[in-house]
Amino acid sequence: MTRISLLLILATLASAMYLVGVQYESRRLFTELERAQREARRLHTEFERLEVDKRSQATPARVERVAHEKLQMRQVTPGITVYMGQKEPSEQRP
């Protein structure tokens, strides 16, 4: 009788220790998951920030300025454009 009791006490103790261990592990993993999710959110917002940054570097205002000043480009006019299409307007040829 005592032997069985002893065995059961040991088993209970072992299970309790195991439970503590598992609980600890689960909390540790949860913290890690949490951190990873936070990182994901941070990266996502960073991505959006960069996206907007990219946009503001490519606004028509800036493109126009760079094209004009740095690259010495000029505005396209119909005069220097060849229009290709199925319906070639007859008046286009001089």
Place this chain on the structure above:
Amino acid sequence: MSRSIRYTASPLLTSRTPVWRSKLIVFALALGFVGLGARAAYIQVINNNFFQRQGEVRYSRTLELPANRGRILDRNGLILASSVPSPSIWAIPEDADLDDAQRAKLAQLLDMPLAEVNKRLADEDKSFVWLKRHVEPEKAKQIAELGFKGIYQRTEFKRQYPEGEAAAHVVGFTNVEDNGQEGIELLYNSTLLGRAGSRHVIKDRLGQSVEQVGETVDPVAGKDVQLSIDTKVQFFAYQKLRDAVVNNRAQAGSIVVIDANTGEVLALANYPSYNPEKRLNLTGAQLRNRALTDTFEPGSVMKPFTIGLALESGRVKPGTIIDTSPGLVNITGATIRDAHPHGALTVEQVIQVSSNVGTTKIAMQMPASEMWETFSGAGFGQKPQVEFPGVVPGRLRPYKSWRPIEQATASYGYGLSASLFQMVRSYTVFSHDGQIIRATLLKNNEPAVGIPVFSADTAAKVRKMLQMAAGPGGTGPKAQTAGYSVGGKSGTAYKQIGKGYGSDGNRKYRSWFVGMAPIDKPRIIVGVMLDEPTAGKYFGGEVAAPVFSETVQQTLRVMGVQPDISIRPQIVANTVQESF
């Protein structure tokens, strides 16, 4: 004799202790236990909720999951407004024991005067003060590295507007709490706003979440709003308008470009404008969305409607001769004049040279009710159904109260008022086979359903007149573009000064040009308005038409529309190219 307790058998040691003393002890102990029991019952049964909650507060936290505000996009999906995270610095004044050097460092990083920082940290009763909201991420990082006690950060969201002042009036802006204040941001605030989610976690001693309790409420991100605006068109429309306002030393100006088939607004800009990200020292003049909220007497831009009605009702034909000599006409005692006497004109020429006398003579053949119905059908005096806050209906008085002189002036655009937006939309009558279509700021690729005002034939005839008006011999030849046929009507309206229109030499003008291109099958309608040009030129055909021309040229090119009139190719042959 009272009983006593015997502690020992030896009579020598016998003491006489009264029994009541031991009873008292037992009673006192029992009372203690009852007290404990009652307290336990109080904590665990009666006031259980309170203590449960107090316990939870100490280890569990509800975390808010912020929802992003939706973006505002242009018709091609380019960003017009988007939220980016931006750190804000706050402090607990009681905990922030900083010495002078630390405060100076903080003030320098926050770009704030030291006195301001001191003032904010002085109020020790408060447990929360903002030091500065929306700090640059770089600076925030440096502040975090300093590790000052009592100084904290939290991430908020800040709106960014890549297009800046070019699209400011359409897009609008939000306040520091991320609520829309103007424009689309205001109107679509509820769509753009997301719903924040939440979840419940247990935190450990170090403040790390260790376990989740209960369900997570996911955040619902705000929806994106896609506008009909084309960023490229918007930008250069704004650019050309800005240059024109500056060069003509005008008070202000507006420009509206709409797609003639779908009614979509491709560009809507005003000058002066503002940068939505830096709104310090904003004035009302910068903030006003003049194209939609300011109404004016349109002047000659109205004439095509009067002529259109006369054609539609069969009272005149394009070739009917109207005698406008001697350049003035008398209506019940008041004289209406032309800028120059023109003699006999055909109806087409009346529009071409913009004769007030000719228009009046045609208008006086028609009943006021018909004119009112046509104007009203073209949207005058009616609030345009467009998704925008603060849109105004303009003014068109009921025809029953029109005196003959008022009917006459209304025929050439005085005595009624409209916004530039209304004007441009009303011209869809001519571009869309006599039907007026609804203008929209949201992307919509389907051809609009129109409400007939004129027949398609009348619309085509008026278009031809508009083409003449914008051609040689007309009032707006500067509206011509290379490659695209245009048609349009210039207007130069006197501004009301007090009760009248000022006297000669002391007049203020408002110059308009509203037109369309290509004229046979219009794709776009462009309206330009400049307020009080003071650099010498003030005729709509001189001041507003060049802006129209440049805008039409570039917009049609961006839309990939083929030129419809012959152009002299300037393409250099291959052999020559090698010598470059």
